[in-house]
Amino acid sequence: MNNKYKSMKLQNLLILLLILLLILLLILLLIYLFRIYISKQEEDRETFALNKPQNHKIILLGDSIFKNNIYVPENKSVSALLKKEYGKNNVLVLAMDGATIKEMTRQIDIIYPHQKYNNKNTYIFVSFGGNDIIDNFILNKTHVSLEELFQRYKSNMTYLKNKVPKANICLTTVYYPQQESYNREKLIKKWNNKIIYYAKINNYLILNLHEHLLDKTDFTNKIEPSVKGGKIIVSQINKIINQNQIINQNQIINQN
Template identity: 30%
Template sequence: MTNKIVLLGDSVFDNGSYVAAGADVMAHLTRQLPVGWSAALLANDGSVMKDVRLQLERLPAATTHLVVSMGGNDALGVSSVLDAPSRSVADTLLRLADIREQFCSEYASTLDAVLAAKLPTAICSIYDVRYPEPDRRRIAVTALAILNDCITRAATERGVPLIDLRVICNEDTDFANAIEPSAEGGKKIAAAIISFLTREKASSGRAELIAR
């Protein structure tokens, strides 16, 4: 029996244009796949959560496993809140709470659409960005933690394995720029996907954390 993994989402997987001098995630994954496995890339650079629903419509009939990375571009789309004037810390937190609630709702509904395919599925956290300015990086990472909470809760509530890219891509060399994985980062991401595919069957309904 052959198995086929399909990658859905954004440039975390579709990073070929950022690693001209090295291998992208798909190249690393293809090299590491066990015998009898193949892979397909439906993820597309720039995609937001609503685009994942369109990617689902193009799933190959032979698909047996899914891995999804989504939410990073949605977060980028609301990042202007970090520079907005504020009357108080409480005022800023309320704005972030509004963003979090909308993000959580959209993430959960999109993940449910993915899980409706009834295939073994893993999802990814949003990794910590690598802005060169220390304060900007700290602000962005702190804000992303609020949205990653949505992803962690969605995984836990649905018993879905979570590939924690914050832990996996933990070096500046894992990034081709502030927000895209390098060849080195792509190799780590591919290895984590392999860990998902080759792990022993987990107990049904229990979430797992994959960090390498």
């Protein structure tokens, strides 16, 4: 009986040791994965730093998605964060709160006289459509079909491309507002599909904001990018520029 008790005690001890060993292995695995994550973050930062020439020019066309300074502290707006990243003189903000597609031409015309923007180091981000959907299908201020709005959008994009053919152009999708009264999911999805396809066939870059601004905390004043939302937008802009730089560098290497 005593031997049996000792045997059971030994078995329990072995089981306990095995559990402790498994816990230790799990901790070591988590430490290993955490180190990989930190290493990847540092690598991404280094890569971005190496691929962010100081002569990059960033132009923001559109609405309050890019011009959210009246909804957040000035130093935490999208434009302020970009100027901190790229330099005050390298970021031109032409976007206006409440702007619709009919304002596209006016914003584009401000760029054209400055031929310094017509080069491969210029990135033009275009965000239009959200206010048109609100005006036409929510507030009923105007009565223009989605198809007609998109035809006007395409016409202005052709105008922009003809003015600065060498610049990198990035189209922005419309996010889904968390405020229910402003969320017309089917219409926004239809609009975004048009934007994505149009970008693809014209070889434009695409900023899929509808995939990144998803939480209520990403917004302020019902539908505007919050401080958190602005940081996400800037992060995605950085990512697009960085990825495009890498692609361009690889193309140059392959040509040589």
